[in-house]
Amino acid sequence: MTLHCDEARLLAQAELDDELDAGRAAELAAHAANCKDCAQLRQDLSGLSGRLRALPYHRAPDALRARLASNLTPPATAPRRRWLGTGTGFAAGFALAAALAAFAILPRGAPDMTSQLVNAHLRSLQAEHLVDVRASDQHQVKPWFTGRLDYAPPVREPAGYTLLGGRLDVLEGRPVAALAYRSMQHTINLYVLPGDRGPETSSQQSGFNLLRWQQDGMTLWAVSDVSLEGLRSFARAWNQTP
């Protein structure tokens, strides 16, 4: 069984990258012994690799490292739970600034629902307070809300999204259910409120997208930095989950 040059080239690269098993490596060696082109390619690849590895490796400059290190090392006495204004460390500081930026563009008077949602979303991220009850099993989340709310929010885990857990949040002055999901590297907060508020609508604020829809007499608000299209997919997946 002879190897074709096309395939031998891919094997030569995989060999260089330590991704070739011994059997295939032997096939490649046998081919290269009789093929000048592929033997040359192996040499070229390894020569290039050596020269690339001699190129500058850009280590983090000391100033940057020092700046980040002081913020990445939490103080020994850091409280377990942090909240707006009392946060310590870099994450809290940054998110606080983001929260302040969000507040800065609020209209005077009572903040509208979009602002309340974005602020609630920011609070959950900055305080590292995404969940009160973890979802090692979604069936633990639903009962947790019982007795804490005057309605029973549906708790679902749509395919492709990881339910991190649930928590209580406050919107329009009343406690509501918030469910935190992970999708790729993004966090989606889903606020579940009783009652219909009309057809699907979307908005944007402070770099976050919001999507509202309704199902089974509940109003659902999703807030995240994922795209609006991403939120619509999430809504579809949610609606289709029993």
Place this chain on the structure above:
Amino acid sequence: MTLALRQSLLENLDAAHNLARWLVRDGAAAEDVVQEAVERALRYAASWRGDNPRAWLLQIVRTRAYAWLAERRDKAEVPWDDIVPLTDPAPDPEAALSSQQQRLGLEAALLALPAELRECLVLRELEEMPYRDIARVTGVPVGTVMSRLWRARRALIERGARP
């Protein structure tokens, strides 16, 4: 988990900065990108699966770097080839290139590659990441990583072989 994550972020700052620097090709911008990426990593600590913090951080660095590039492209598109001359020195074809010239030439050639090809080579040759991790950082299948590596290498080899 957060403590472990913070520790891992510190340990991978060099890798983060190296990737950012090679992608945005600008010292100050690379620092901004790394700082932003670390901020985001902390904000979204809950989305870390607890494995391979380096790939996770580099994925965020890459996203921020591309965002920076896209923003700059909106303002003024300046092709990289116009900024840094691809050193094809040797007015005299017989003149042998010094090793320093060769190194600069290779660096310029790598910098001039499309970012999607360049990042694969940087992650493979400078970070020594396996295909699987490169795929995770760049968000493409392993097969695509292999084909990008191949295209990048062939371009550099052909360039080096040019008389």
